[in-house]
Amino acid sequence: MNRKLVHIVIIAMFFVSALHLMALHRTLYSIGLSYGLTGSEKGNLISAQMIGSILAALLGGRISDIWGRKKLALLGLSFSTLGTLMMSRTPAFEPLLAYQISIFCIFLVGSGMGIILSISNALMFDLHPQRRVFYVNLGHSCFAGGAIAGPFIANFLIQFSDWPLVYLVNGILTGTIFLCLLLSTFPKEEHILKTSVRVFKGTLKKQAVIWLSICIALYAGSQGGFTSWIVEYLSTNSLLTLSERGSGFFLSYFWIAVFIGRLNYGWIVERSSPFFVLLLSCLVGAGSILLLTKTAHPLSYLVFICLYGLSLSGMLGTLFSLIGQYFPHSSGTIAGMMMAISGAGGAILPNLIGRVTDVQGWGISAGIRFCALYLLAIAVIISLLALLEKNSPLFTRRNG
Incomplete structure (x- = not known):
């Protein structure tokens, strides 16, 4: 090979x-x-x-x-x-x-x-x-x-x-x-097993896998909701004088922060634990969104958007890897399911933000805050998992 x-x-x-x-x-x-x-x-x-x-x-x-x-x-x-x-x-x-x-x-x-x-x-x-x-x-x-x-x-x-x-x-x-x-x-694939549907369904009944899958959908909503609506939020913000093109640059800054964060996220997880890094990411990301909707200075927008990108950067890969540990011989099936769950979350939850913006008196600012709500929901789920499963991979160092 x-x-x-x-x-x-x-x-x-x-x-x-x-x-x-x-x-x-x-x-x-x-x-x-x-x-x-x-x-x-x-x-x-x-x-x-x-x-x-x-x-x-x-x-x-x-x-x-x-x-x-x-x-x-x-x-x-x-x-x-x-x-x-x-x-x-x-x-x-x-x-x-x-x-x-x-x-x-x-x-x-x-x-x-x-x-x-x-x-x-x-x-x-x-x-x-x-x-x-x-x-x-x-x-x-x-x-x-x-x-x-x-x-x-x-x-x-x-x-x-x-x-x-x-x-x-x-x-x-x-x-x-x-x-x-x-x-x-x-690589040789002799280790890949033709797992029966019955056994696979039984494995899916693991509580941690179900809740981590929900976290993936919520993550997709927090990222997709932000990237779908942030340009409109900045363009229509009366406190700023940004054009649609100028607002688009802030979206590029977000992806640059995601890129930098993903290069280092796995290294940080290996030296602490998935639970600690995921929880910190959720709290910092949610805080960044809430502060973003309260600020009025362009530099502050840049700081909070980049901080949000860094917070989200490695969450999806880490959640994928945690679920993958429960299915060591069906990684293709699991990767496909996780991509589908992520796609479903990315299709439904950002749409919910759009509907929130149509509610009279709420507007797009309230919709953007739903990204913080999704992250806080992830924080609650992984905290409950940590309490219920003491031997969970969430606490494992160098879990890969």
């Missing part, structure tokens, strides 16, 4: 998944102008990507435990490559047909993302069973790097042409990773 090449491919898969996600966010407005789409129709594109990602993560992770990681990773990369290349050609059709084809293309890209991220997480579990927290967070930092780079790459490409070029370049890049993966040798 060429271990170095496998790690490069895993890092590339994390990175390109973020590029696909950011591509839709950056080009959605332009796609709407090209095809004359309403807000609901543009929302359908976002839903198509999310639904594809959730379904593929659920199925792909489980199938990879039976057929092998490499085959499923190749399938995911082929879905994303085909979807992005097709998307780059949709302007050749009349608007209504182009929109309908775009729905399918984005669904295909989302399906590829779901498989790629599930396999990438599972491979980190397989390759580093003793240091899962550190290496999963390292992989997630590459996703954050893609989230930072994605908008800048898209802006650069659009200067030379239009939004289809973004999808064409992403398709070529994903296809290149496909070829590299095809030539690489993955």
Whole structure:
């Protein structure tokens, strides 16, 4: 096994998944102008990507435990490559047909993302069973790097042409990773068991796994809610004079903080305990959001947004790793389920924030505070788990 090449491919898969996600966010407005789409129709594109990602993560992770990681990773990369290349050609059709084809293309890209991220997480579990927290967070930092780079790459490409070029370049890049993966040798997978559905369901009855899964959904809501609404919050804040573009820079600062935090989060967990670091992250993150909604100085906004990004940075990877310890022989299935749960939380809970903003007298400031509420709920759950399960992995040092 060429271990170095496998790690490069895993890092590339994390990175390109973020590029696909950011591509839709950056080009959605332009796609709407090209095809004359309403807000609901543009929302359908976002839903198509999310639904594809959730379904593929659920199925792909489980199938990879039976057929092998490499085959499923190749399938995911082929879905994303085909979807992005097709998307780059949709302007050749009349608007209504182009929109309908775009729905399918984005669904295909989302399906590829779901498989790629599930396999990438599972491979980190397989390759580093003793240091899962550190290496999963390292992989997630590459996703954050893609989230930072994605908008800048898209802006650069659009200067030379239009939004289809973004999808064409992403398709070529994903296809290149496909070829590299095809030539690489993955770790032997004899240890992967074809766990029966009955035994697997019985294992899922573990109380800690259920509650940690809820924490993952809440985390997705706190991150997705923030990234979905912070630009509008800053743009419409009467105490600031920021344009939409200027507010967007603050979102980039958030992802930079996430990237830096993920590089160090696993190292900190190994030298303390998951419980302590997760609890501290929840409390600092919640405090940052509450202070953010009370401040009126641009520098204070920057400080609290970066602090929020650092707090959230490694929580998802740490929660993934904790659950993975309960299923050492079904890491693909678990990674897929966790990605699906994260996707569901990211789809439902940010939507709840939007509904809160519509309540008369509440507004977007109250909605943003729901991100703090989600984090405080995680703090309560892990504290209760710590009391109920004294031998929980939450207290284990160097649990990986």
